[in-house]
Amino acid sequence: MTFKFKSQATSDILMLSAHAQALLQHIGKSSDAKGILTPEEMPAALNALKSLAGEEPSAEPPASRDKQDDQPDEVAVDLRRRAWPLIQMIETAQAAKEPIVWGV
Template identity: 55%
Template sequence: MAIKFKSQATGDLVMVQATAQAVLQLLGKSADGPGIIEPADMPQALAALRAASDEVVQPPEDDDHPAPAFPDEVVSLRKRAYPLAQMIERALAEGKPIVWGV
């Protein structure tokens, strides 16, 4: 099952439910029903996503030679949360909320 995030400031963003639940849990929200991130709450949401991402993923030791990506490589929460962070930044810039489950 998928969760669709919507905002008048951006296109729709679709995440699988497990990923959406993990990301929304970081924000103190739930994917179980309709929800909203108001523009006033977006700076805190961005800070929470960035703080969690830093804890989950270690930067590569050598930026000129990143580690190879393998098909069975685990995708970090940092990579999975990035599209929502971008959506939040754009919605915040335009003062529009983000909703899901509606």
């Protein structure tokens, strides 16, 4: 199952329910099927998401693998990296003074 985050200021973001629920709980929101993040709540949400432990997201592509290496990547994606699109959405929506909603 997926969550769809929407805002008038940005494109929609689709996220797996487990990841979306973990991020919503981290910012103090209910992980119910429907919700809203108002512009007034966004500074606290940004601080909470940016304080997540993990590696800093990077725009650089991962190093290329050897083509003969058939082993799958075993690098787990931490919650901080999964939060990055939501962080960008919140920053854009906050600048435009638009809320973010999900489940509607």
